Amino acid sequence: MLSRTADHLFWMARYTERAENTARMLDVHVQSALLPQGAEAMHLGWRGLLGISELTAAYTERHGEIEADKVLDFMVCDTGNPSSIQSCLRAARENARAVRGAITTEVWETVNQTWLESQRLLAGGVGRLDPGAFFEWVKYRSHLSRGVTSGTMLQDEAFHFLRIGTFLERADNTARLLDVKFHALQSDFYGSTNGRVQEHDFYHWSGVLRSVSAFEVYRKVYRDVITPERVAELLILRPDMPRSLAACMMAVNTHLQAVANPQSRETLRRAGLLSAQLQFGRLDDIMATGLHAYLTHFLERINDLGAGISQDFLAA
Amino acid sequence: MRFYDEMTSAGGGVRPHYEQYAHWLAQQPPDTISAKREEAELIFRRVGITFAVYGDQAGTERLIPFDLIPRIIPAAEWKHLEAGLKQRVTALNRFIHDVYHEQEILKAGIVPPEQVLGNAQFRPEMMGIDLPHHVYAQIAGIDIVRAENAQGEGEYYVLEDNLRVPSGVSYMLENRRMMMRLFPGLFARHGVAPVAHYPDMLLEKLRAVAPPSASEPTVVVLTPGMYNSAYFEHAFLAQQMGVELVEGQDLFVKDDFVYMRTTQGPQRVDVIYRRIDDDFLDPQVFRADSAIGCAGLMRALRAGNVNLANAIGTGVADDKSIYPYVPRMIEFYLGEKPLLNNVPTRLCREPDSLAYVLEHLPELVVKEVHGAGGYGMLVGPASTQAEIAAFAEKIKVHPEHYIAQPTLALSTCPTYVESGIAPRHIDLRPFVLSGKTVSIVPGGLTRVALAEGSLVVNSSQGGGTKDTWVLEK
Numbered sequence: 001m002l003s004r005t006a007d008h009l010f011w012m013a014r015y016t017e018r019a020e021n022t023a024r025m026l027d028v029h030v031q032s033a034l035l036p037q038g039a040e041a042m043h044l045g046w047r048g049l050l051g052i053s054e055l056t057a058a059y060t061e062r063h064g065e066i067e068a069d070k071v072l073d074f075m076v077c078d079t080g081n082p083s084s085i086q087s088c089l090r091a092a093r094e095n096a097r098a099v100r101g102a103i104t105t106e107v108w109e110t111v112n113q114t115w116l117e118s119q120r121l122l123a124g125g126v127g128r129l130d131p132g133a134f135f136e137w138v139k140y141r142s143h144l145s146r147g148v149t150s151g152t153m154l155q156d157e158a159f160h161f162l163r164i165g166t167f168l169e170r171a172d173n174t175a176r177l178l179d180v181k182f183h184a185l186q187s188d189f190y191g192s193t194n195g196r197v198q199e200h201d202f203y204h205w206s207g208v209l210r211s212v213s214a215f216e217v218y219r220k221v222y223r224d225v226i227t228p229e230r231v232a233e234l235l236i237l238r239p240d241m242p243r244s245l246a247a248c249m250m251a252v253n254t255h256l257q258a259v260a261n262p263q264s265r266e267t268l269r270r271a272g273l274l275s276a277q278l279q280f281g282r283l284d285d286i287m288a289t290g291l292h293a294y295l296t297h298f299l300e301r302i303n304d305l306g307a308g309i310s311q312d313f314l315a316a
Numbered sequence: 317m318r319f320y321d322e323m324t325s326a327g328g329g330v331r332p333h334y335e336q337y338a339h340w341l342a343q344q345p346p347d348t349i350s351a352k353r354e355e356a357e358l359i360f361r362r363v364g365i366t367f368a369v370y371g372d373q374a375g376t377e378r379l380i381p382f383d384l385i386p387r388i389i390p391a392a393e394w395k396h397l398e399a400g401l402k403q404r405v406t407a408l409n410r411f412i413h414d415v416y417h418e419q420e421i422l423k424a425g426i427v428p429p430e431q432v433l434g435n436a437q438f439r440p441e442m443m444g445i446d447l448p449h450h451v452y453a454q455i456a457g458i459d460i461v462r463a464e465n466a467q468g469e470g471e472y473y474v475l476e477d478n479l480r481v482p483s484g485v486s487y488m489l490e491n492r493r494m495m496m497r498l499f500p501g502l503f504a505r506h507g508v509a510p511v512a513h514y515p516d517m518l519l520e521k522l523r524a525v526a527p528p529s530a531s532e533p534t535v536v537v538l539t540p541g542m543y544n545s546a547y548f549e550h551a552f553l554a555q556q557m558g559v560e561l562v563e564g565q566d567l568f569v570k571d572d573f574v575y576m577r578t579t580q581g582p583q584r585v586d587v588i589y590r591r592i593d594d595d596f597l598d599p600q601v602f603r604a605d606s607a608i609g610c611a612g613l614m615r616a617l618r619a620g621n622v623n624l625a626n627a628i629g630t631g632v633a634d635d636k637s638i639y640p641y642v643p644r645m646i647e648f649y650l651g652e653k654p655l656l657n658n659v660p661t662r663l664c665r666e667p668d669s670l671a672y673v674l675e676h677l678p679e680l681v682v683k684e685v686h687g688a689g690g691y692g693m694l695v696g697p698a699s700t701q702a703e704i705a706a707f708a709e710k711i712k713v714h715p716e717h718y719i720a721q722p723t724l725a726l727s728t729c730p731t732y733v734e735s736g737i738a739p740r741h742i743d744l745r746p747f748v749l750s751g752k753t754v755s756i757v758p759g760g761l762t763r764v765a766l767a768e769g770s771l772v773v774n775s776s777q778g779g780g781t782k783d784t785w786v787l788e789k
Contacts, residue, residue: 003577101555313579
């Protein structure tokens with residue numbers, strides 16, 4: 001397969017996944033705004049959200065003070081923000097269009113339709129009127145895109161590079177979500193033992209779980225109250241939890257092995273190591289390192305991995 | 317001026333090959349048709365069958381209007397067209413080979429040497445290079461129009477040969493797919509010759525012209541990129557043939573072989589179906605500022621390690637100044653009478669013709685041989701006496717710069733327009749494929765001028781397309 005083609009496929013999948021994850025995070029924020037909570041907590045929430053995506057500076061430059069409506073617009077339909085949902089959907093579509101010969105007609109039509117439809121929806125003002133419905137729609141289009149990919153594509157290199165893009169992006173997004181939720185609200189969390197409102201933590205953590213479709217999974221796995229440690233364990237180490245770091249890295253590893261070439265040995269070694277460490281790691285050790293330090297290091301490592309993949313396969 | 321209508325005869329009756337369709341059409345409630353039109357537009361958008369608009373912001377894409385009423389060609393007419401097209405393209409390929417080798421047709425005085433050698437499309441770099449099966453134009457798009465003759469019959473004329481990078485075949489294929497999706501019942505009762513095997517046929521021809529050293533030839537489609545107006549077609553054809561769609565940056569030449577950069581390292585390329593003009597192909601030989609070509613391509617070609625479709629330098633045979641000689645080429649190379657008419661063209665360089673042209677200017681179209689896009693042209697019926705007199709003087713000074721043709725009355729076909737169904741002018745571009753042998757899928761792309769009275773069918777000028785049905789009996 002052409003290196004350029006692989007590159008477009010990789011990014012098509014990454015942007016699709018990024019749009020979905022952004023929609024998931026925004027959805028949780030919009031929903032938690034329905035709960036009684038102080039203006040300060042809300043503000044912190046939106047700030048954290050911009051922090052996850054490393055967009056605080058870009059936002060401030062454009063809009064100044066943090067206001068819910070403006071953050072929402074910035075993250076949903078601002079085409080000047082390359083990480084907004086609309087920008088991601090457009091980038092996914094442009095990448096798909098550049099390689100429409102390498103994907104099935106169904107995959108192309110799905111991605112193209114998503115982009116066309118998103119323009120129509122956003123022009124109709126759904127981003128403001130009913131953001132929840134829009135986020136739901138983005139999620140389902142992403143599900144559809146993945147389903148059509150696995151349901152119609154030959155499992156050749158094209159398929160593997162799509163998968164690598166999806167899971168690398170997902171690992172990145174899950175790690176960022178965890179980092180911000182633990183780091184930014186650490187004081188709240190540690191404060192809870194000193195008589196802080198227990199319900200607040202419940203809504204906080206159930207929001208995190210819902211944003212990665214893990215609320216019901218958590219109940220099923222632990223059959224117990226929600227604790228931050230278990231949330232971390234579920235989203236980092238559980239290999240059977242589809243959005244956990246372990247599951248993502250195992251998938252990246254598998255698909256990388258399928259496309260290995262003579263110069264990719266080091267990249268494969270690193271991916272394998274990372275995957276193994278997640279597979280055999282223990283939460284105690286991670287907590288001993290400190291979650292924030294652990295996640296920061298993890299993000300660095302998958303960033304390196306992305307660069308390695310790019311160098312070994314995509315730039316050739 | 318009277319126009320030949322494809323569906324309705326001069327007396328107002330429906331022509332036999334349209335009877336069944338006309339009957340069906342009359343039974344369709346109007347809202348069914350308008351619903352189908354909307355459905356077609358929606359599907360075309362979703363599938364992304366669009367063309368990019370130049371000069372507009374990158375990414376602006378438009379649909380080419382699609383008309384639901386097919387252009388129908390009876391079996392016997394097609395048989396004649398097919399034979400004529402094969403004959404013509406065979407002769408044109410022989411001509412290009414000759415021009416870049418012995419130049420016998422020039423020596424025989426049939427085509428004036430300066431018309432060929434002085435032509436900007438003549439590529440001396442191609443002299444003496446032997447191509448597989450001596451084929452230069454593997455893909456030829458021959459533009460055909462129909463006009464009424466003296467007997468009141470519709471007669472086909474070749475208007476133009478396109479031997480460089482003719483486009484439009486993806487619309488031929490998608491239009492058919494759309495019609496079958498919208499009106500499956502129609503096809504069941506009509507016996508329409510299928511066209512969907514075109515990509516297969518194209519791949520076979522491309523593999524047939526691979527360098528003899530390539531046992532399992534690798535074919536690629538070379539595109540200028542996704543912002544090219546015909547990008548959809550490039551991607552479509554690559555996908556339908558199951559070959560890589562490459563850009564210039566994906567290719568490189570090493571030791572006179574062409575390779576593409578892949579995830580598994582360099583891979584050899586044997587045949588390039590290029591959708592880039594000659595000028596941009598190889599910056600080492602042609603335009604040095606080309607960023608969409610591949611340096612060293614010409615070297616690899618000369619070494620016989622790669623082949624291009626179409627070959628470099630085919631433009632020497634589809635030029636306006638060469639067109640009038642095509643019937644004579646057919647006689648010269650094949651010893652046959654041409655089966656298809658040229659539009660009767662008079663070369664003002666010939667004294668008899670010059671006299672005739674000067675006498676009949678008010679009814680003729682006079683074109684400058686190297687002109688394009690209607691520039692330097694006289695349309696007699698639309699010009700004043702003063703204009704005609706002034707033009708006559710210009711012709712007298714340089715008669716060799718001009719050709720003259722009668723003003724053509726393009727045939728019409730019923731078409732959906734704002735006010736309902738009305739006749740609109742059409743043309744036809746069949747695609748003729750040459751490899752070891754010459755083949756054509758039945759039909760081609762029918763273009764239609766949507767504005768009333770307009771004879772301009774180009775998509776950039778608001779032209780649309782129709783499905784083209786060749787009946788099997």
